[in-house]
Amino acid sequence: MEVHTEIKKRVFNFGDRSADGNATMRNLLGGKGANLAEMSRIGVPVPPGFTITTEVCTEYNQVGMDATIRLIREEVETSVKNIGKIMKAEFGSDDHPLLLSVRSGARVSMPGMMDTVLNLGLNDRSVESLARLTQNDRFAWDSYRRFVQMYGGVVMGMKPRSKEEIDPFEEIMEEIKQDRGIELDTDFTTDDLRLLVRRFKEAIKSRTGKTLPEDPWEQLWGAVMAVFNSWNGDRAVYYRTMHGYPANWGTAVNVQAMVFGNMGANSGTGVCFTRDAGTGENVFNGEYLMNAQGEDVVAGVRTPQQITKLGSERWAVLAQIPEAERRSKYPSLEEIMPVVYQELFEYQRMLETHYRNMQDMEFTIQNGKLWILQTRNGKRTGAAMVKIAMDMLREGLIGEQEAILRIEPIKLDELLHPVFDTKAIKKARVIAQGLPASPGAATGQIVFHSDEVGKFKNAILVRLETSPEDLEGMHLANGILTARGGMTSHAAVVARGMGKCCISGAGALKINYRTRTLTIDGREYHEGDWISLNGSTGNIFEGKVATREPELTGEFAQLMKLSDRYRTLRIRTNADTPADALAARNFGAQGIGLTRTEHMFFEVDRIKAMREMILAATTKGRRRALEVLLPMQRSDFEGIFEAMDGHPVTIRLLDPPLHEFVPHQLTTQKELAEDLHISLEAVKSKVAELAEFNPMLGHRGCRLGITYPEITEMQTRAILEAALHVKSRGITVKPEIMVPLVGTLEEFSSQRDVIRETAEQVFREYKDRVDFKIGTMIEVPRAALIADKIAGEAEFFSFGTNDLTQMTYGYSRDDAGKFLPIYLEKGILKADPFETIDQKGVGTLMRIGVGRGREIKPGLKIGICGEHGGDPASVEFCNSLGMDYVSCSPFRVPIARIAAAQAAIKKQAGNS
Template identity: 75%
Template sequence: MDSITNTKRKVYRFGHRQTDGDRTMRNLLGGKGANLAEMSRLGIPVPPGLTITTEVCTEYNAIGKEATVELIAEEVREAIKQIEAEMDTVFGEDKNPLLLSVRSGARVSMPGMMDTVLNLGLNDVSVLGVAKKTNNERFAWDSYRRFVQMYGSVVMGMKPENKEDEDPFEEQIHQTKEARGISLDTEFTVEDLKNLVVDFKKLIKERTGQDFPTDPWEQLWGAIMAVFDSWNGDRAVYYRKINGYPPDWGTAVNVQAMVFGNMGENSATGVCFTRDAATGANQFNGEYLINAQGEDVVAGVRTPQQITLEGSKHWAELAKLSEKERAAKYPSLQEVMPKLYQELFRYQNQLEIHYRDMQDMEFTIQDGKLWILQTRNGKRTGAAMVKIAVDLLKEGMIDEKEALLQILPEKLDELLHPVFDPRALKRAKVIAQGLPASPGAATGQIVFFADEANKFKNSILVRTETSPEDLEGMDLAKGILTARGGMTSHAAVVARGMGKCCVSGAGALKINYKKRTMTVDGHEYHEGDWISLNGTTGNIIDGKVATMEPLLSGEFAEIMTLADKYATMKVRANADTPKDAKTARNFGAQGIGLARTEHMFFEGNRIMTMREMILADTIKGRKLALEALLPMQRNDFEGLFEALHGHPVTIRLLDPPLHEFVPHQLATQKELAEDLHISLAAVKNKVAELHEFNPMLGHRGCRLGITYPEITEMQTRAIIEAALNVKEKGIEVKPEIMVPLVGTLEEFESQEEVIKQTAETVFQEYGDRVDYLIGTMIEVPRAALMADAIAQRADFFSFGTNDLTQMTFGYSRDDAGKFMSYYLEKGILKADPFEVLDQEGVGQLVALGAKKGRSTKPDLKVGICGEHGGEPSSVEFCHDNGLDYVSCSPFRVPIARVAAAQAAL
C-alpha cells in the first residue's frame, strides 16, 4: 500500500487498494480515521473510505461552507472513485448506487457527542435500484426511511419543539406501530416503510420549509458540513469542557462505504470490548442485534443481545430466565453465527495485541460477511482502568512505564469515594433490576429531564433512554437510570467515561414524561422521590441507602507502588486534623504540605476562647486567652506528628483576618457579650473596628503575627512542645513552620526572630531539642519577584497558588463565578485558573520564584500547597520546574502520585 505524507493534502484514503494514513496520525486524521487506516494496513476487513482532516474543520469555521467545499471537492471526488472501485458501485447512480456513512472523528473519543449520517446517497429512484440489486425491497426502504430520519435530524435540524415532546420522527413511528398493532421496527411491512418515508419528508417540509435533497452530492456536502458544525454543538462543547479538551483541535470527517446489518436474518450489527469496560476482567464481551443498523445498538431504541454465551447466561440470571427461555429469547452471537463469532474473536484478539490496550470495536455482518467499522482504546471505569493496566503488565503485553501511562490520573477519583454499606443493603428494598452499566453507588431524588438535574442537591436522572443532548444533566446527576438500552448504550458508555453510576435497560420501568412519573409493578414514583442505584449489580432500590468508604483493590496498590518507583517529585497532603492526616497517609502522602491552624480554632468551644483573645484590650488579656488555646493547639499538632510518623509536617501560622472569627449576627453578639461578661456595645465596637473593606489584602497573614507577636509565640510554643512530646514517645518528627503572606524580607525576619526565640525557650525548658525548619508561603507576587532576598533566611518556599492566582489575576475566588463561565465559553480563558494552574502567568511567577530562591540557597526546598497540587497538568508543570513536592487534599493524593510519575516518564 502507498503511504502519502504530504501534509498539505486535505483528504486521506483508506482501504484495500490504497491507504494513506496510519495510527500515528491521530491529530490530523482523528482517532477514528487513524485507526481505520491502521486496520486497513493490517488486512482487517474495513469498508473503504476517506478522511477529511481536522485542519479542514478549523478552516471551515473560518471560511464557511461554500469555500470549504471548493477547497476539498477535487480530493473528495478522487477518493470517492477509489471507494467505487473497491465496492463495485457508483456514487449517484440509480441502478447500482454507492451508499455512504458520514461520521465524525476527533483525536480523542467523544462517544455520541457529534453527528453521524448513514445510508447517504438514497433517493426515490436509487432506492428502487437497491431493492432490485439486493432482491430485498424491505431492506431498501428500511434503509431509506432511516436515512431520511437521520439526515432530517442531523443536517436539517429536526428536533422536538418542547422537551416533554417526543422526537417528531419517533412519534410518527410510534403512531404507525399503534395503528398497525405492532411493537418492533422489524415488523414494519414494505408499505409501512414507504409511507414513513413520505410522512418524514412531509414533516421536514412543514418544520423547516425545505425539501429533502435528492441529489447525492448535495446530501454529501450537507452531511460533511453538519459534522463540522457538530464540533461546536452544545453537547460537544460541554463534553470538551468537562474533559479539558481544547476547542481548536477540530474534528475529522470519515466518509465510508456503507455495509448493512439490516439486510435480513443473516445480517447483524454490534459493539464489543476485548475486556470488561466496567470491571476490567479479561472477558471478551459485547452486544449485537440481528437485522439492524449500528445506531440501533448504541441509541437504546432496542435492547440488544449478548455476543458471548457466557454473557448471555449472565443476562438470563439477571432477568431470572431459564436456560430454555434464555436461548429462545436472547440467543448469543456465539450460538446464532458461530463461524462469524470465531472470526470476530480473532480480530479482537489481534487488535488488542496490536494496540496493547483494551479495544472498543464496532462491527457489521452483511449477508454473512463480517466487517469491522471501528476500533479505539475503550472507555472504562476507574476500577477497570487500574485492573486492565496491571493485567496487561502481568501478561507481558506492556511494561511498567506503559502501565503507568495508561492510567488517567483524574479517573482514580472514582475509586476513592463511598460505596453502599453492605449492612444497609441487606435491609434495602429492590424494586427492579437493570444492567450494571457503570459501577458505583448513587442515592438521590428522581428527575426526568437532563436540564433539571440541578433541581435537587442529589439527583438521579431517569430516562427511557439518554441522548447526547442529555450530557450536562448526566454530568450533574449522581446516577443515571434508563428503561431501555444495553451495556453499550449511550447512557452506559458516557457514564463509564464520567465515572458515574449507571443502571440501563431496566425494562420493568414505565416512564411518563408528561406526568413526570416512573411506574414499577404498579407503584408510582414521582419527581423528587428518593431511589438508589447499585451500578455494580444493576439493582434499583427504593429510598435512601447508607454508604461507606471503599475498599481499594490490590491492583490499585500495585499502580501506586509503580508510581512511587518512577516519580521524582514527592506528594504531600493539605490536612488540618489527625483524621485527615491519617487518610492522607493511607493514600500514600509523603508529608503534610499545609496544616491550616485557623481551622483548629473553630472546633467545639475553642471559638469562644479565640474571640476572648480578639476582644481583649491589653497584651495581658490576649496572653491569658492564648494560654487557654495553647494546650488545644499542642494536642492537635501532636496528632499530626503521630499520624505522619517521621514525614515532614508544614504548619502555617494564623493566616485569616481576625474579623472572620467574630460574630456578625446580633443574636450571636449578645451571647458573646454575656459569656465574656462585657457589654454588647463593646462587642459591636470591636466587630466594627475589625471590619475591612478588602480582607484578602488586609490585616492578615504575617501582618497579624507582626502586630500581635504573642499569637506567633503561642503557636510556635504549641508546635515545638508537641514535637518534643511526640519525640519522647520514640516517634521521629519533622516540623516545618510556615510564615504566611510574606512580601518582604523584613516581614519574614520579624516573624523568624519570634519563632527562634520561642523555640529556644522551649528547648531550655524541656532540656531537649528537635530540628525544625522556618519557611514561607509565597502567595504575593512581590514575594516571587524578591525570592532571592527572602531565601537568604527562609529554609523552604511553599507556593500558595490559590492566593497567588487571586492576586496575579486580580480575581476574587469567591466572586469569579459571576463571570468565569462566560470567559470559558468565549475562549477568553482556556481553563478556570483556580482549577488548572495558569502556567503562562501564575506559573511564570512560580518558576521565577523557585529559580531566584535557589540562586541564593541551592538546597532550598520548594513546593506548592494550593489545590493545583492535585491537578495532573499542574503537577506536570511543577515537575518540569524542579519543585520538590506538591501538596493537595487527601483524596487527590493518589491522582497527584500518578501524575508525578507520568511527568517523570
C-alpha cells in the same frame, strides 16, 4: 475572509488493504480515520472510504461552506469514484447506487457527541433500484426511512425544540404503530415504510420550509458540513469543556461505503470490547442486533443480545430470564452464527495485540459477511483502567513505564469514592434489577429530566434511555438509571467514560415523564424520592444506603508501588485534623504540606475564646484568651504528629483576617456580649472596626502576627510543646513552621525572630529540644521576585498557588465564578487558573522564585500546597521546576503519586 488555496492533501483514502494514512496520524485524521487507515493496512475488512482532515474543519470555521467545498471538491470527487470502483457501484446512479455513511472523528473519542448520517445517496429513484438489486423491498425502504430521519434531524434541524416536545419523527412512527397495533420498528411492513418516508418528508417541509434534497451530491455536502457544525454543537462543547479538550482541534469527517446490517435475518450489527470496560476482566464481550443498523444498538430502543454464550447466560441471570427462554429468544452471536463469531473473535484479538490496548469495536454483518466499521481504545472505568494496565503488564504486552502512562490520573478519583457498607447493603430492599453498566455506588433523589438534575444536591437521573442531549445532566448526577438499553447503550458507554455509576436495561421500570413518576411492580416513586444504585451488580434499592470509605488495595496498591519507583517528587497532603492526616497516610502521603491552624478555631468550644482574644482591648487580655486556646491547639497538633510519625508536618500560622471569626448577626452578637460581660455596642464597634473592603489584601497572614506577636507566640508554643510531648512517647516528629503572606524580607525576619525566641523559651522549660524548620509561603508576587533575599533566612519555601494566582491575575476566587465560565467559553482563558497552574504567568513567578531561592541556598526545600497540588498538569509543571514535593487533599494523594511518576517518565524521555 481570504481562502488559503495552497496545495496540500486534505482527503485521505483507505480500504481494499491499502491506505494513505496510519494510526500515528490521529491529530490530522482524527482517531476514527487514523484507525480505519491502520486497519486497512493490516488486512482487517473495512468498508472503503476517505477521511477529510481536521484541518479542513478549522478552515471551514474560518471561511464557511462554499469556500470549503471549493477547497476539497476535486479530492472528494476522486475519492468517491474510488469507493465506487471497489464496491462496483456509482454514487448518484439510479441503476447501481453507491450509498455512503458520513461520520465524525475527533482526535479523541467523543461518543455520541457529534453527528452521523447513514444511507446517504438514496432518493425516490435509487430506492427502487436498491430494492430491485437486493430483491428486498423492505430493506430498501427501511434504509430510505432511516436516511430521511437522520438527514432531517442532523442536517435540516428536525429535532425537538424543548424537553416537552416529542421528536417529530418518533411521534409519526408511534402514531403508525398504534394504528397498526405493532410495537417494534422491525414490525413495519414495506407499505408502512413507504408511508413513513412520505410523512417524514411532509414534516420536514412543514417545519423547515425546505425539501429534502434528491441530488446525492447535495446530500453529501450537506452532511459533511453538518458534521463540521456539530463540533461546535452544545453537547460537543460541553463534553470538550468537561474533559479539557481544546476547541481548535476540530473534527475529521469519515465517508465510507455503506454496509447493511438491516438486510434481513442473515445480517446484523454490534459493538464489542476486547476486555470488560466496567471491571477490566480479560473477557471478550459485547452486544448485537440482527436485521438492524448501528444506531439501533446504542439507542436502547430494542434490547440487544450478547455476543458470547457465556455473556448471554450471565445477562439472562441478571435479567431473571430462564435459560430455555434465553436460548430461544435471546441467543448469542456465538450460538447462531458460529463462523462469523469466530472471525470476529480473531479480529478482536488481532487488534488488541496490534494496539496493545483494550479495543472498542463496531461491526456489521451483511448477508453473512463481516465488516469492521471502527476500532478505538475503549472507554473504561477507573477500576478497569487500573486492572487492564496491570494485567497487560503481567502479560508482557506493555512495560512498566507504559503501564504507568496508560493511567488517566484524574480517573483514579473513581476508586476513591465511598462504596456501599457491607452490613447496610444486606438490609437494603431491592426493588428492581438492571444491567451493571458502570460500577460504583450511588445514592440520590429521583430526577426525570436532565436539565433539572441541579434541583437536588444528590440526584439519580432516571430515563427510559439517554441521548447525547442528556450529557450535562449525566455529568451532574450521582448515578444514572435507564429502563432500556444494554451494556453498550449510550447511557452505559458515556457513564463509564465519566466514571459514573450506571444501571441500564431495568425493564421493570415504568417511567411517566408527564406525571414525573416511576412505577415498579405497582409501587409508585416520585421525583425527589431517594433510591440507591449498585452499578457493580445492577441492584436498585429503595431509599438511602449507607456507604464506607474505600481502601487502597489489590492492583490499585500495586500500581501505586510501581509509580513510587519512578517518581522523584514526594507527595504530601493538606490536612487539618488527625483523621485527615491518617487517611492521607493510608493513601501514601509522605508528610503534611499544609495544616491550616485557623480551621481549629471554629469549633464551638474554641470560637468563644478566639472571639474573646479578638475583642480584648489590651495585650494582657489577648494573652489570657490565648492561654485558653493553647492546650486545644497543642492537643490537635499532637494527634497530627502521631498520625504522621516520622514524616514532616508543615503548619501555617494564622492566616485569615480576624473579621472571619467574629459574629455578624445581631442575635449572636448579643450572646457574645453577655458571655464576655461587655456591652453590645462594644461588640458592634469591634466588628465594624475589623471590617475590610478587600480582606484578600487586608489585615491577614504575617500582618496579624506582626501586629499581635502574642498570636505567633501562642501558636509556636502549641506546635513545639506538642512535638516534645509526642517525642517523649517515642514518636519521630519533624515540625515545620510556615509564615504566611510574606512580601518583604523584613516581614519574614520579624516573625522568624518571635518563633525562635518562643522556641528557646519552650526548650528551656522542657529541658529538651526538637529539630524544626522555619519557612514561608510564596504567595505574594513580590516574594517570588525577592526569593533570593528571603532564601538567605528561610529554611523552606512552599508556594501557595491559590493566593499567588489571585494576586497575579487580580481575580478573587470568591467572585471569579461570575465571569470565569464566560472567559472559558469565549476562549479568553484556555483553562481555569484556579484548577490548573497558569504556566505562563503564575508559572513564570514560580520559576523565578525557585531559581533565585536556590541560587542562594542550593539545597532549599521547595514545594506547593495550593489546590493545584492534585492537578496532574500542575504536578508535571512542578516536577519540571525541580521541586521537592507537592501537597494536596488526602483523597487526591494517589492521583498526585501517579501524576508525579508520569511526569518523571516524560521528563526522562525528553532528556534522553
